[in-house]
Amino acid sequence: MNRTLNVVRLQLINRQTFLWLPLIILFGALGLSLLVYGIVAAAGAEGVKISGGAQAPLWYFGVVGAQALTRTFPFSQAMSITRREFFTGTLLTAGITAVLLSTIFVIGGLVEQATGGYGMNGYFFYMPWLWEAGPLAAGVTFFAVAMFFFVMGFWAATIFKRFGTLVLTVTLIGVSLLIVAMIAIVTVTHSWPVVVETGAALGAFGMALWGLVLIALLASSSFLTLRRATP
Secondary structure, eight states: OHHHHHHHHHHTTSHIIIIIHHHHHHHHHHHHHHHHHHHHHHTTOOSOEEOOGGGHHHHHHHHHHHHHHHTTHHHHHHTTOOHHHHHHHHHHHHHHHHHHHHHHHHHHHHHHHHHTIIIIIEESSOOHHHHTTOHHHHHHHHHHHHHHHHHHHHHHHHHHHHHOHHHHHHHHHHHHHHHHHHHHHHHHTTOHHHHHHHHHHHHHHHHHHHHHHHHHHHHHHHHHHHTTOOO
16 A cells, blocks of 8 residues: 555646646636626526536547556556556545535535525536536536546556557557447437436436446456556
8 A cells, every 4th residue: 555655646746637737727718608698697697607617628538548657657667656557646646636626616616505606697517408406416416427537547647558559559549439329320220319317317316327337347457457467
C-alpha cells in the first residue's frame, strides 16, 4: 500500500495536470457562463438558462489519462515500481481528483438551487435530469463520467505504449465503426423508442452505475496491456 501511495505522490509531483488545470477549466467555464447569463438577463430574458459547461473538465480528463501513462510510466519503472502498483496508484490519483470535482459539482448545484440560479435563473452545475435522484446521485454520476474519460485516455495510451501508433489508430477506427454499426442496427430495427424508454427508466444515476461496470472492464483491459508495455 505504501508503494501504491508513492505512485500517487509521483503523479501529483506535477499538480498542474491532475488538479490545477481541471479546476481552472471548470471555474473558467463557470465564469464565462455567468457572463453570458448576465448579458441574457440584461436583455430581458427571464427563462431558465442552462449552459452545461460543467462538462468542460471531463473532456480534459481524457488527456489526463493519456498523460498519466506516457509521462510518468517510464520514470516509475526506473524506480522499480511494479506495473500493478503503478496502475493502482494512477487510478487512485484519478479517483481523488474525480471526487474533488464531484464535490464541487454538488456544492455548486446546491448553491444554484438556493439562489435561484445566481438570481438570474441561470444554472451551470444543476441540470434537472441529472439531479432527479438527488445530490448524491448527481455526484456519483459526475464521478463516473470523469473516470470514464480518464480510463479511456489511459486505455488508448496503453495501446500506444504496447503496440505503437499504427495499432492505436486502427483500434480507434475499429471502435468508431463498432459504434456506428450499433447505431445502424438500432435505426434499421426501429428500436430507438425502446432505447429512449430504457434510458429514461434507468435515469442518469442508473446509467452511471452501468458506466462504472464499463469503466472496470476498460481498466482491466488497460492493465492487461500495460503488463507487456515497454517504458
